[in-house]
Amino acid sequence: GNSVTQMExxxxxxxxxxxTINCTYTATGYPSLFWYVQYPGxxxxxxxxxxxxxxxxxxxxxEATYRKETTSFHLEKGSVQVSDSAVYFxxxxxxxxxxxxxxxxxxxxxxVLA
Amino acid sequence: KAGVxxxxxxxxKTRGQQVTLSCSPISGHRSVSWYQQTPGQGLQFLFExxxxxxxxxxxxxxxxxGRQFSNSRSEMNVSTLELGDSALYLCASSLDSNSxxxxxxxxxxxVT
Numbered sequence: 719g720n721s722v723t724q725m726e727x728x729x730x731x732x733x734x735x736x737x738t739i740n741c742t743y744t745a746t747g748y749p750s751l752f753w754y755v756q757y758p759g760x761x762x763x764x765x766x767x768x769x770x771x772x773x774x775x776x777x778x779x780x781e782a783t784y785r786k787e788t789t790s791f792h793l794e795k796g797s798v799q800v801s802d803s804a805v806y807f808x809x810x811x812x813x814x815x816x817x818x819x820x821x822x823x824x825x826x827x828x829x830v831l832a
Numbered sequence: 833k834a835g836v837x838x839x840x841x842x843x844x845k846t847r848g849q850q851v852t853l854s855c856s857p858i859s860g861h862r863s864v865s866w867y868q869q870t871p872g873q874g875l876q877f878l879f880e881x882x883x884x885x886x887x888x889x890x891x892x893x894x895x896x897x898g899r900q901f902s903n904s905r906s907e908m909n910v911s912t913l914e915l916g917d918s919a920l921y922l923c924a925s926s927l928d929s930n931s932x933x934x935x936x937x938x939x940x941x942x943v944t
Binding site for chain 2: 750752754759760761762763764767807811813818819820822823824825
């Protein structure tokens with residue numbers, strides 16, 4: 719079945735450091751890929767998405783490229799800020815079965831220190 | 833445009849009771865999904881409704897049920913509550929089945 723695996727957290731970085739959060743997926747079809755972010759006390763918010771191979775999603779300085787050959791969708795940011803502290807979820811949406819189902823990774827907590 | 837609204841924000845119930853949670857999707861969104869979020873299990877899919885029909889269901893016992901009304905508002909019900917049902921319940925709406933999900937802030941359920 720479909721699955722999403724993302725790196726264990728927590729990830730602790732100093733402000734302005736480079737961020738990478740790894741995400742790999744298994745899917746039978748051609749899924750769309752997403753990164754969602756959850757701030758304390760809130761629901762998840764869409765951060766970025768990519769719908770086909772080699773697409774690059776980007777938003778608020780975050781980027782991720784849909785790599786079909788390595789089945790990966792790693793999240794990167796060149797210079798993190800304290801306000802980026804949150805939990806990040808990688809997800810896929812696959813419609814191979816006839817209806818679209820979302821599969822979420824377990825989440826990676828990011829803590830950025832001033 | 834108003835976001836996804838979930839009520840109530842917090843609930844405390846005792847074992848054996850039942851509870852109903854409510855979700856109002858973004859206007860125009862016809863798909864509503866429910867998720868259970870716990871520290872140990874992460875985000876677990878409960879079910880998805882589209883135009884008042886349950887289209888997908890996760891691996892939860894029959895104590896968990898839901899419905900969607902003609903105005904796309906949705907409710908989920910949990911009967912015979914157990915301690916393990918304590919979680920953050922998240923509702924998400926989307927325009928159609930392959931559109932990004934828009935989440936509410938959740939209902940925090942505590943079962944004592």
